[in-house]
Amino acid sequence: MPASAQSVFLAAPYPRVFAHRGLALEAPENTLLAFVKALAGGATHLETDVHVSLDGVAVISHDPDLSLLGRDVRIDQLTMAELKRIALGSGQSFTSLSDAFEAFPTARFNIDIKTDAAAEPAARAIRDQRAVSRVLVTSFNETRRRHVVGLLPGVVSSASSPLVARALAATALGLTDLVRRSLQGCVAVQVPERAGPAHIVTPRFIAMMHRLNVEVHVWTVNDPIDMMRLLDLGVDGLVTDRTDLAVGVITRRT
Numbered sequence: 001m002p003a004s005a006q007s008v009f010l011a012a013p014y015p016r017v018f019a020h021r022g023l024a025l026e027a028p029e030n031t032l033l034a035f036v037k038a039l040a041g042g043a044t045h046l047e048t049d050v051h052v053s054l055d056g057v058a059v060i061s062h063d064p065d066l067s068l069l070g071r072d073v074r075i076d077q078l079t080m081a082e083l084k085r086i087a088l089g090s091g092q093s094f095t096s097l098s099d100a101f102e103a104f105p106t107a108r109f110n111i112d113i114k115t116d117a118a119a120e121p122a123a124r125a126i127r128d129q130r131a132v133s134r135v136l137v138t139s140f141n142e143t144r145r146r147h148v149v150g151l152l153p154g155v156v157s158s159a160s161s162p163l164v165a166r167a168l169a170a171t172a173l174g175l176t177d178l179v180r181r182s183l184q185g186c187v188a189v190q191v192p193e194r195a196g197p198a199h200i201v202t203p204r205f206i207a208m209m210h211r212l213n214v215e216v217h218v219w220t221v222n223d224p225i226d227m228m229r230l231l232d233l234g235v236d237g238l239v240t241d242r243t244d245l246a247v248g249v250i251t252r253r254t
Contacts, residue, residue, distance in 0.1 A: 192219055
């Protein structure tokens with residue numbers, strides 16, 4: 001049975017609403033409070049990023065360091081206990097991936113593995129918390145993505161940047177078989193609408209992905225007009241900082 005057939009991650013209704021680092025209007029991003037607010041507001045999935053602490057714990061953080069807090073120190077130079085003592089605002093601190101799984105035992109997590117060193121700790125947390133069926137793992141780096149997927153039999157994944165680039169080129173040439181081979185093992189592509197002058201999310205690209213049963217998730221979409229337009233094009237999910245607005249747009253469409 002393919003991984004996708006067993007994945008709770010893919011069971012949520014369409015369109016998917018991915019809370020990009022949670023809902024950070026009244027909470028620091030990538031914190032338990034931001035995740036609470038996103039889920040309470042109707043997000044179907046939590047999108048987050050993982051680094052690793054000095055003592056080998058998978059840590060939820062987008063940035064590799066604490067420069068935004070005015071500190072010249074990296075995440076991997078501090079233990080998890082030290083990270084938990086850092087005030088991020090609104091009573092929040094850094095949290096481990098395991099703690100997030102425990103706090104939200106039914107939530108679906110879209111996890112970007114940010115460094116090679118974070119791969120095995122993240123996989124261990126996912127496995128130990130019996131969360132394989134409710135996560136999607138990805139990385140911009142293909143070697144890293146494959147490594148994590150290999151550590152988690154049955155997990156679903158979205159395409160890395162090199163695979164997306166290959167699929168885009170093959171789509172432009174109408175080479176369906178090459179697109180299929182490029183995205184083998186991936187259930188989704190998670191892409192910006194544009195990359196510089198290149199327009200990625202087009203009707204042709206969406207049609208090709210859907211022909212191959214691959215979902216299209218677009219990041220990071222915060223304007224309701226853009227949300228509506230992309231949903232009208234047929235995208236399957238919106239990765240957004242404003243899940244409150246996305247849920248409102250979707251509600252008005254139904």
